[in-house]
Amino acid sequence: MTGPTDEEIRNVIMPLMLSGAKMLDKHCPKCGSPLFEKNGKVFCPVCEYRAKKRMERAKGVEERLLEKLNELAGSLPSDVEVLEKHLSAMEKIIDLIRKYRELEGEK
Ligand SMILES: [Zn+2]
Known part of the structure; x- marks a missing residue:
């Protein structure tokens, strides 16, 4: 797995930041994207996005x-x-x- 692409930064990370999710200073061990926290749940938006696309x-x-x-x-x-x-x-x-x-x- 490689780090987030420009497309992923534009379509996944940016909208998430705008939506009020909190960007943590930790990174995803799988793809290197910054981890986010929303409603008390820590997640990697890029890995979620990739899983969805794959599906x-x-x-x-x-x-x-x-x-x-x-x-x-x-x-x-x-x-x-x-x-x-x-x-x-x-x-x-x-x-x-x-x-x-x-x-x-x-x-
Ligand atoms: Zn990830």
Whole structure:
């Protein structure tokens, strides 16, 4: 993990400072961003932001995979050999979706 980027400073840290959250003189051990305190809770806004972004990305991927899966399921070929390839592709997609869900479940 690297320190906060310009984009993160602009979109995460600055609005937080303006919102009245207290910036502490401690830094996040993971990303080096200053830690903040709000409603008695200390947190790293950059790590939270990154986790959220990661989740959104995973969601987008999952949606596209599901779409493709539906498409494949809706057009099963009658030729057995082609069908086999088709099904193995579907299997891979299902596998990928499962992995993505596991990834999301980690948080
Ligand atoms: Zn952090």
